[in-house]
Amino acid sequence: MAIESEVLVIGGGLAGLTSALSAAREGADVRLVSYKQSTLRNASGLVDILGYTPDGEGPLTDPYEAIPDLPDEHPYSTVGLRTVKEAMGLFDEVVPNYQGEHTETNALLPTHGGTVKPTARYPASAAPGLASDDRDVLLVGLESMVDFDAQHVAAHLENAGVPFDVRGETIRFPGDLRADAKVTRYAKLLDTNSEVPVRGRNKMARDALAERVNPLLEDEERVGLPAILGDDHARSVRAALSQKLGAEVFEVPMGPPSLPGLRLEDALFEALDEAGASIETGNPVADFDGEDRVERIYIEKNGAKIPNTADQYVLATGGLVGKGIESNRENVYEPVFDCHVDNAADRYEWFENDVFGDHPFATYGVATDPDLRPTDADGDLEFENVRAAGGVLGGYDYAAEKSGSGVSLSTGYAAGQSAAQEAL
Amino acid sequence: MASVPHIAVIGGGSTGIGIARDLAMRGLDVTLVEQGNLTHGTTGRMHGLLHSGGRYAVSDQASANECIEENKVLRDIASHCVEMTGGMFVKRPEDTEEYFEEKLEGCKACDIPAEVISGEEARAIEPHLARDIDKAITVPDGAIDPFRLVVANAASAEEHGARIETHSKVTDLVVEDDEVVGVEVEHQTGPDKKVRGTEGGTEQIRADYVVNATGAWAGRIGDMANVDIEVRPSKGVMTIMNIRQVDTVINRCRPKGDADIIVPHETTAILGTTDEEVDDPEDYPEEGWEVELMIDTLKELVPMLEEARTIRSFWGVRPLYEPPDVGSDDPTDITRDYFLLDHEERDDLHGMTSIVGGKFTTYRMMGEEISDHVCDQFGIDAECRTAEVPLPGSEDFSVLRDYMDEFGLRSPIGRRSVERLGSRAEDVLNTDGPNPTVCECEAVTRAEIKDAISQSGANLNAVRIRTRASMGNCQGGFCCNRMASELHGEFDEQITREAWDALLQERWKGQRHALWGQQLSQAALNYALHATTQNRDNDPADGEPVDFAAFDSGPTPTGTSGQTGVVTDGGTRDGD
Known part of the structure; x- marks a missing residue:
C-alpha cells in the first residue's frame, strides 16, 4: 500500500520547508521528501527579498517598492506583493533569532568578501554588524581560516565607503586545532565551552578566545568574527564574549559550510515538526505515474521503489545548484516531472562572456500559471495538481537581484497554501 | 664587445627559456625578453604530453628519435615536473592491422620501448577502455607540467646570471649595417606585471647576438628586419575532464586524425586535439564543435567520456614550420621537427638566428643546438650541461619524504x-x-x-x-x-x-x-x-557611493545601543 498524504512536498530547502509549513498550517496532512543536503548549508543565512532590480538598479532601500514593476515572468509578479509580505510574516513568526521585521527598509550587512550586501532579514548574530550603524568595528580573523581575512575585509569595507572606522586583526584560535579544522569544530568548542590548552594551562574556550582579542581592542564598540560562534548555544556564546570584551560581538556571514544557514535549516525543520508534517530525507524521487494529474511518485530507497501518493504536489527541488534543474549538451530540463524549461537551443547562448554578465542560465526554470502550476511550451498546464516553488522556477536571476530567499519564501508560502486549500 | 658576448633571447616559452638556461650555464651574458608571462604563448597551452616519440614513429621518424632521447633526459633533470604514466596506442576493430604493425616497427626502429598487449591486458591496466579495443602497444609516454618546467628553467638561468624580463614586448629590432645589434622593448607597468625585471618605459637592449625563439610569433620578429619567416600556426583544442578517467596516456593507433589522445594530467585528464591552420596566432575562432568532436570521438576509446564532466577547454597554436619548397597543404602533414634559420646565411642579415618548429618535449635539445650555434659565432668552446644538471626542484629527489x-x-x-x-x-x-x-x-x-x-x-x-x-x-x-x-x-x-x-x-x-x-x-x-x-x-568599492544612512541601522537608533553584552533576540533553542 502506498504512503498517503494530502500534500506532498518534494525538496527540503527554504522553498520546500516553507510550502510544507504553510500547507500544514492550513490544516493539511503534509509529507515532505528530500534527497540531497539542502543548499541552505551553502547560504549565508541572510534572507533577502530584493536588493537590485533586474536592470541592476540598487542597492534598493525598499525591497517591496520595485516588486509591482517587475517583469510578468518574475515569480514575485506571479504571487503579488501582498503574498510576499504575508510570507515574510510567516517567516518572522516561526523562525527565532532573526531581525529586520521592525522596518520595510533593507539592511546592509558586511560580507566575508569585504563588500556590503542589501538584505531584508538577518540573524541576530549578525545584527550588531549592520553597515549603517556608525560605531567603529574591529574585525578579528583566525590565522588558519582562509575564507575570512580580517585585514583584507576591513580594507575592502573602508574602500566601499562604510560610515565607521574598521580595522582588522588576526589571531590564532586558542587550543591546538588543526589548520584545516571545520567551522563546526570551532562552534562545538565554544558551544560546550570546553577547556583548551593555552601555553601549558587549560582554559575555558570562551575565556581563552576573549583573552586573545582583548589586547587588540582599542575603542571599538563592535567586534566581528567569522560565523563560527556556536551552533546550539550561539546566543550564549555571543553574550559571554560580548561581556568579556565590553563590546558587541557579531558574526560575519560566510560561505559553505555556513553555520547561520544550517541554524536556519534547523529552525525551519523544527517548526515543521511542530506543525505536524512527516519528513523523509535522503532518498530521491525515481519515477511517477500520471498524465494530466500526478497520481503517485516513487521514492527510491535501498534499491526499492516506494510509492507515495498525494492529492497535491509541490515541486521545490531547487535550481541548477540544487539539481532541481539539470542540463546536458543539448538541453536544460527539470528531472522529476520533466516539466518544460525554456532555454536557448545553442548552449553557447546560455551565458554571457563577462563573469558577472546577464547570464540566461541564471533565469532558467519552469514557468507557471498564476497558481504556480508549471506550464508547457504552449502555456498549458503540465499537471493540474503540481505547484512549483523556489529555485526550480524560472524568470529571475536571484544572484544578481539578491532575491533568492524572498522568492523561495513567498512562492513556497503561496504554493503550500494553495495546495492545502485544493486538497481539503 | 665585453669580455663575454651578450645574447638577447626573444621569447619566454619552453624554447626561449631552455636557450637562456643553456647559454647562461655556458657562461654567456643573457637577457631574455617575453611579451607576457612566462609560458604566455604555446607552452602554456599544450596538453602536457611527454612524448615517447610513438606518435611520430611512422610518419616522422626524425622527430620520434629526438622525442625518445629527450624523454629520457627530462625524466632525469626535471623529475618533479614529470609523471611517468606510461602510454599506449590502442587499436579499435576498424583501425587497420597494417598501421598497427607499422607503428610497432616504427617504434622499434626509433628505439622506443614498445610491446604489444591484448585488449584484456590493456583493460586490466585501464578498466574504462572500450570493450572492443583489440590490442595495444605500450610506450613510455608521460605527463609533464609545462609551467613548472619553464619556471624551474627560469630559476636556473637566473642563478647563472641571466636577466629575465617578462611583460616586455619587443617593438623593434635594432639593425645597423645589415646586422641586428639589439632589440627595442617596451616594459609594461603595473603591480600585476612586476614579475621579473624592469618596470615601465622603453629600453634599447644592445646585444652581440639575437635569438628569435618566439614560436608562432617568429614571423612578426622577422618582419621587423624585413626577413620572411613562414611559420604556419595551427590551432588545436584541448578539453579538460574533472577526473582522470585514465592513468595512462591513451593514443589511438591510426594515422593522423583529430581527437586521438587522452593525457592524464595532475587531477584531470586532457582530451586532444585538432590541427587546423590559422592566420593569426592571437586571434582565431574557438568553436563548440571542436569540443563536441573531442568527446564524441574519444568516447570510442573510453565510453564513460560521454557522460563525464568537463571543466573547461582551451586552445593552443603550434608553431609549425616547413621549408618553403615543401608546400604541404594540410597542417597535419607538416613535420614536427625544428629548424634553425641563420639569417646571415639565409638573408644576409647578420647577428640573428631564429628557431622555429619543434616540440615541447625537445625544447632542451633545441636549446642545446642553438646554443652551440651561438657559441660558434664567437668561437667559444663551452660544453652543454643542460642534459646532466637537474633543474631546481629536481635535485637529489629520489624518495618522497614523509x-x-x-x-x-x-x-x-x-x-x-x-x-x-x-x-x-x-x-x-x-x-x-x-x-x-x-x-x-x-x-x-x-x-x-x-x-x-x-x-x-x-x-x-x-x-x-x-x-x-x-x-x-x-x-x-x-x-x-x-x-x-x-x-x-x-x-x-x-x-x-x-x-x-x-x-x-x-x-x-x-x-x-x-x-x-x-x-x-x-x-x-x-x-x-x-x-x-x-x-x-x-562591489560598492568599484561603483557609485552607497547612501548608508538610507538603510536599516537596527531597531534601536544608531550609537545608542551601548548596552554591551545584551543580545536582543529571544531565542528558544538556546538552552543555557
Whole structure:
C-alpha cells in the first residue's frame, strides 16, 4: 500500500520547508521528501527579498517598492506583493533569532568578501554588524581560516565607503586545532565551552578566545568574527564574549559550510515538526505515474521503489545548484516531472562572456500559471495538481537581484497554501 | 664587445627559456625578453604530453628519435615536473592491422620501448577502455607540467646570471649595417606585471647576438628586419575532464586524425586535439564543435567520456614550420621537427638566428643546438650541461619524504605539495604559522601560494599557473577570494581587487566550453557564492557611493545601543 498524504512536498530547502509549513498550517496532512543536503548549508543565512532590480538598479532601500514593476515572468509578479509580505510574516513568526521585521527598509550587512550586501532579514548574530550603524568595528580573523581575512575585509569595507572606522586583526584560535579544522569544530568548542590548552594551562574556550582579542581592542564598540560562534548555544556564546570584551560581538556571514544557514535549516525543520508534517530525507524521487494529474511518485530507497501518493504536489527541488534543474549538451530540463524549461537551443547562448554578465542560465526554470502550476511550451498546464516553488522556477536571476530567499519564501508560502486549500 | 658576448633571447616559452638556461650555464651574458608571462604563448597551452616519440614513429621518424632521447633526459633533470604514466596506442576493430604493425616497427626502429598487449591486458591496466579495443602497444609516454618546467628553467638561468624580463614586448629590432645589434622593448607597468625585471618605459637592449625563439610569433620578429619567416600556426583544442578517467596516456593507433589522445594530467585528464591552420596566432575562432568532436570521438576509446564532466577547454597554436619548397597543404602533414634559420646565411642579415618548429618535449635539445650555434659565432668552446644538471626542484629527489607529519599536512595534501615542489618542498612548506589549505580541489596550501606570490607579484593568474590553485573541479568558486586575501598581505586593497577580478574573469572564460551538466551546476553555485554571498557583482568599492544612512541601522537608533553584552533576540533553542 502506498504512503498517503494530502500534500506532498518534494525538496527540503527554504522553498520546500516553507510550502510544507504553510500547507500544514492550513490544516493539511503534509509529507515532505528530500534527497540531497539542502543548499541552505551553502547560504549565508541572510534572507533577502530584493536588493537590485533586474536592470541592476540598487542597492534598493525598499525591497517591496520595485516588486509591482517587475517583469510578468518574475515569480514575485506571479504571487503579488501582498503574498510576499504575508510570507515574510510567516517567516518572522516561526523562525527565532532573526531581525529586520521592525522596518520595510533593507539592511546592509558586511560580507566575508569585504563588500556590503542589501538584505531584508538577518540573524541576530549578525545584527550588531549592520553597515549603517556608525560605531567603529574591529574585525578579528583566525590565522588558519582562509575564507575570512580580517585585514583584507576591513580594507575592502573602508574602500566601499562604510560610515565607521574598521580595522582588522588576526589571531590564532586558542587550543591546538588543526589548520584545516571545520567551522563546526570551532562552534562545538565554544558551544560546550570546553577547556583548551593555552601555553601549558587549560582554559575555558570562551575565556581563552576573549583573552586573545582583548589586547587588540582599542575603542571599538563592535567586534566581528567569522560565523563560527556556536551552533546550539550561539546566543550564549555571543553574550559571554560580548561581556568579556565590553563590546558587541557579531558574526560575519560566510560561505559553505555556513553555520547561520544550517541554524536556519534547523529552525525551519523544527517548526515543521511542530506543525505536524512527516519528513523523509535522503532518498530521491525515481519515477511517477500520471498524465494530466500526478497520481503517485516513487521514492527510491535501498534499491526499492516506494510509492507515495498525494492529492497535491509541490515541486521545490531547487535550481541548477540544487539539481532541481539539470542540463546536458543539448538541453536544460527539470528531472522529476520533466516539466518544460525554456532555454536557448545553442548552449553557447546560455551565458554571457563577462563573469558577472546577464547570464540566461541564471533565469532558467519552469514557468507557471498564476497558481504556480508549471506550464508547457504552449502555456498549458503540465499537471493540474503540481505547484512549483523556489529555485526550480524560472524568470529571475536571484544572484544578481539578491532575491533568492524572498522568492523561495513567498512562492513556497503561496504554493503550500494553495495546495492545502485544493486538497481539503 | 665585453669580455663575454651578450645574447638577447626573444621569447619566454619552453624554447626561449631552455636557450637562456643553456647559454647562461655556458657562461654567456643573457637577457631574455617575453611579451607576457612566462609560458604566455604555446607552452602554456599544450596538453602536457611527454612524448615517447610513438606518435611520430611512422610518419616522422626524425622527430620520434629526438622525442625518445629527450624523454629520457627530462625524466632525469626535471623529475618533479614529470609523471611517468606510461602510454599506449590502442587499436579499435576498424583501425587497420597494417598501421598497427607499422607503428610497432616504427617504434622499434626509433628505439622506443614498445610491446604489444591484448585488449584484456590493456583493460586490466585501464578498466574504462572500450570493450572492443583489440590490442595495444605500450610506450613510455608521460605527463609533464609545462609551467613548472619553464619556471624551474627560469630559476636556473637566473642563478647563472641571466636577466629575465617578462611583460616586455619587443617593438623593434635594432639593425645597423645589415646586422641586428639589439632589440627595442617596451616594459609594461603595473603591480600585476612586476614579475621579473624592469618596470615601465622603453629600453634599447644592445646585444652581440639575437635569438628569435618566439614560436608562432617568429614571423612578426622577422618582419621587423624585413626577413620572411613562414611559420604556419595551427590551432588545436584541448578539453579538460574533472577526473582522470585514465592513468595512462591513451593514443589511438591510426594515422593522423583529430581527437586521438587522452593525457592524464595532475587531477584531470586532457582530451586532444585538432590541427587546423590559422592566420593569426592571437586571434582565431574557438568553436563548440571542436569540443563536441573531442568527446564524441574519444568516447570510442573510453565510453564513460560521454557522460563525464568537463571543466573547461582551451586552445593552443603550434608553431609549425616547413621549408618553403615543401608546400604541404594540410597542417597535419607538416613535420614536427625544428629548424634553425641563420639569417646571415639565409638573408644576409647578420647577428640573428631564429628557431622555429619543434616540440615541447625537445625544447632542451633545441636549446642545446642553438646554443652551440651561438657559441660558434664567437668561437667559444663551452660544453652543454643542460642534459646532466637537474633543474631546481629536481635535485637529489629520489624518495618522497614523509612531509605530511613534518609540516602538519594531511597526507593527500602533503603528497601533492611535495610532488609539485620537488626538492624545494622543505624551503617552501617550512613556515612559522599554520599552513591551511587554500585550494581544496588541487591541495594547495597557504605556504605554496605565498611562495608563488613572491615570484609573480600581484598577478593571481600567474600564482594559479605556478601552483594549480583554482584549476580543479570548482574552477575557483571556493578559492578565488582566499587567493586574493593571501595577496592582500603584500599589496593594497585596490591592487588586490583588480587581481581578484582578473582571476575571476579568467576562470570564467575557459569554462564557457564546458557549461552543461555538472559544470553548469558548479558555475551556478560559483555565481551564487560570488554574487549572492559576497556581493562581488555589485562591489560598492568599484561603483557609485552607497547612501548608508538610507538603510536599516537596527531597531534601536544608531550609537545608542551601548548596552554591551545584551543580545536582543529571544531565542528558544538556546538552552543555557
